[in-house]
Each structure stands twice: as structure tokens, then as C-alpha cells.
Amino acid sequence: MPPRPHPPTPLTTAAITIALLAVSSSGPLIAFAAAPALALAFWRNTLAVAVLTPFTLTSPTRTTELRSLTTTRKREGLHCVLAGIALAAHFATWMPSIQLTSVATATALVATQPIWQALIARLQGHRVPITTWLGTVLAVAGVVIATGADLTVGGPALAGDLLALAGGACAAVYTAFGERARTAAVTTTTYTLVCYSVCAALLLAGCLVFRVPLVGFDATTWLAIAGLAVGAQLLGHSMFSYALHKVSASTVSLLILLEVPGAALIAWLWLGQVPRPEALPGLVLLLTGIAVVVVTRSRANRVAAVPS
Template sequence: MSPGAHPSGPGGRGELLATGATAIAVLAVSTSAPLIAFAAAPALAVAFWRNVLATGAVAPFVLARRRPELRLLARPGGRSQAGWSALAGVALAAHFGTWMPSAQLTSVATATALVATQPVWQGLIALAQGRRLPLVTWGGIGLAVLGAVLATGADVGFDAQAVLGDLLALAGAVFAACYTALGEQARQTISTTTYTTICYGVCAGVLLVVCLAGGIQLTGFPGSAWLAVLGLVVGAQLLGHSMFSYALHKIPATTVSVLILLEVPGAALIAWLWLGQVPRTAALPGLGLLLVGVAVVVLGGTRSRTSPPLPPEAGPPA
């Protein structure tokens, strides 16, 4: 709470509401990996339906309230923003296409921790864009990379499937960073709802092509799988991201980014209690070091304006 703010005053009440919204968001996104692991359906099919339903949830609002903006996007001056939104959708499809299968191949705790390295890759993208990174950020990157190596190395002695899941989770983090960087470009002039409609729609289209080309089953799943898809849409995709977006009006983005890391122990706890997945002891030191490194990267960004900001609908697209 800011100095001088009182819980009963507008500022204090707003900060309390934002804190509550963040707590709800963390809980919502923590259910993502356990639901993916639980779903008795191909991960890519789950990703497709997740984005189709999310698009269907926001598109009616855009068509009813954002028609002038849609007309502007169809003109030469607005096509670049529409293009960035579409590219972000392609990157989001790549993220879902790698991370969601990882949650079914390796443990929920490891998959969630590895995909949480997104800020590390975000910093490297900033470096590639010619922005300087502070020394503390490089230190955090080093810790996160070492932690990821240790965690993945622990899985080498477990089985090859777990290692493949680890690598897919890391790829998912890279694509999530690309999605965020592209979203930063798109969100310069376009509204959140219009951006997400285009992004989610393109993502669903790309995943549909991949599923059809790969012969992946898209229907005929048990009711539990459809409930898992619904849970992903309502929880991580809509409720989680929406609450993070609301909280950004009162809580600094860096603080929100660090709080998002609570998704890792949250997902691990849910997977333990619900799915009986006990985190592998050998992987715990690496996962802990990885989280410390990511936190250092995020907190180091407060001392420099060099890292690109997250789009307003911030948060890893878990």
C-alpha cells in the first residue's frame, strides 16, 4: 500500500482490490498446467479449442463496440498493427504448441518452472534489439540458465520423455517472449480486446492447420477433457489474464511479474494434491535456482528502462 493510503480511501481500496485481483489471477493461472496434464485429449487439440472458445468470448464485444477501430485496421495506416497482432497470434500458437505438450510429458512443476523463464528470453530479445542490459540482469540470466540445466539434468536419469518435455517447455518460454515482443508492437495503438481477438483467432487458425496436417483428433473426447478445456478458457486465458490486467492499474508491472512466479509452486501444489504428482527431489535445487534467477531478471528491470514492457494484458500465456 502506498504511503498515506488508507484501506477505506479510494487509493487504499483500489490497491486492496488490485491485490485481491492478483491473488485470484495467480490461482487461476496455477490451474493451467494441472488441467493440461489432466485432460484426456491431445495437447494441440486442447490448445486449439482453448483459443477458439477464448476468441468466441471476446469477439462479440469487439464486433459490437470496436467497429470503428476494425475499420481503421482495414485501412493502409492500420494494417501494420493488424499485422503485428497476427504475428503475435502465430507466436502464441508456437508457444501453446510447445508448452502444452510439455505439461503432459514432464512433471507439472518442471514444465511450469521452465516456461516461467520467459523474462530471461525477453531480456535477450531486448539485447538483440540493441538495448543494453544491466549487470544484475545478466547475473539473473546466468542463475536461471544454470537452474534450468540442473533441473533438466535431473530428468535425464528419469526418462527421455521427461527430457523432451523439459525442452518443449523451454521452447514455449522462448515463443512466449516472442509473443510478448510482437504484442508490444501491436498494442501501441490497438485496444486490448481487438488485439486479443485477432491474436487468439490467428492462433486458433494456425493450430487448426497443424492439427489437420498432423491427423490430430479434434473431437470425441470424454466429458472430463471438455471440462478441462473450459477450465483453461475461464481460468488462465480469461480470468487470470484479465485480473492481471486489472491489477496493473494499481500495482507496478514488475511486482506483478514477480507475483506471476507464484504460479510455479501453486501449480506444483495443485498437481500434487489433485494428480498425485510429487516433484522429483533431484530437480528441486535446479527449479529453486531457476526461480531466483528469473526474479533477479525481473527485479533488475526496475533499475533500467532497457527491457521491453509487457503488453497491458500481461502475463505469460500459460
């Protein structure tokens, strides 16, 4: 049976707002940092783990919960680990794709995450309303128009397109496993610590195999890496993980699309990258699609709240 919809609390709404603002800084920081994409992905997760570890190890409740994931709650522990594997796959596919195809195309293709999320929900036996499908398609189309994606038919750019598409699918899997772990009442701190640790370990292995340098960067790049860890990772991914306790993975994936106009605004104000005038219709379409899904979810929540 699909989980009963829960209306988001003010705290959940605040968490999603903070997460959107935080993840919007990711693209501009990656563009600003003079370091390989895989190295950036490794350090943002490793630094996040370094911050989360003391909060876990100094709390008897959290250490008990962490141990339980390897004993009495192995299924929940497996979901945390699988989420970390999917997150590593997301970083390992999408971030390198930016170096093979255009940023606009990579952004548009990774934005197919809500479509993958809806397909996963359907495979899990959840009913996906037609209005949700409509809103999702409208939102993704809006991202494609806003970013000016230009799909390529051959060469390295095609490989980049496929990697970005895979990145969107991996992000959907990551969010789906995160939803399962969070609905099983695993706390956000414990879930993110396990997930980010697994992700960092896999990214480290990838960096070693492909001989990606992990040190030797200038001071501004390290500041950008710190910004990615604190902003996009701890305040972004972690707050979305927190929201999964009340909001479905499909809705979270759709709301993440608001990162596109957020990143564009930051890049404009900080890096001087002026948005294309043609992007406005796409942003309107994006917001329309999200509004359709949010209104649909809101009505479903009100119906679920009525006593039978």
C-alpha cells in the first residue's frame, strides 16, 4: 500500500526553502572552483561527514541508532547504504558530464529526475495521478527551454548527454531510498552520515582509479569546496532528506527543479553570467508545472485528512 500523504509542517516547508537556496549555489561554486568534478564531489561529502560524525558519536541515542542499523534494523541500514551508492553514481555521472557537453544540456538532462521518480513510484505500486504526470512533464520541459539545451547526436557531447541522463536517474534512485529510510524513522543525522560516508568512500575509490588529484588546489578553490560542503551538501541534501519524512520523493524531486532559476540568479549576481532572455518562458512553464503538482498534492492531503 502506498504511504498515506502527510501535509508538510511549517518546519518541513522551511527546510525545503533552505535546501533550495543552498543547492542553488552548487552550480556556480562548481563553475568557480578550479578542481576536477570528482574531487569536488569527494570533498563535499567528506567534509560533510567530518561535521556530522561528532554530532553522532557524542550522542548516546544516535550511536545506539547507528549500531541498530547493523543489527536489529538491517533493512533500514541497507536503504541508507544503497542511497549512498546511488548518490555516488549521481555525482560520478552528472558532474563529469558538464565537461563533455554544455552546462545547459547537462542541467536539462539531469532535471529529468522527477520523471524517473514518478516511474519508480509507479513500479513500487503507488498510484501517480495524471495531473502529477502533466505537471512533471511541464516542469521538465520548462527546464529544457530555460537552459537552452541542445542535444548532440555524436562525439564526446553525446557521451556527456547520456551521463547527464544517467545522473538524473541515479538522483531519483537516491531520493527513493532516502524516502524509505526516512519513513522508517531513521533520524536525518544518522541517515545522512551513513549515506555521505558510503558516497565519499566510493568517490575516493573512483578518484584513485582514475588518478584524479585531490590536493594542490588554491585557497579560493578550497573556499568553494567548503561552500559546497556547508551549503549544497549539509544545508541542501540534508534538508531535503529531512523533508522526506513528510514529503514524497516525487514532490521533492520536482521542487529540486527550482534550483535552475536559483542557480541562474546566483551566477548572474556573482559570476556575471546574464540569463538568456529566451529563458523566461521556460521558467514560467517550470513554475506552472510545479504549481500543478503542488496543488494536486495539497488536495490529496486534505482528502486524506478528512475522517472516514
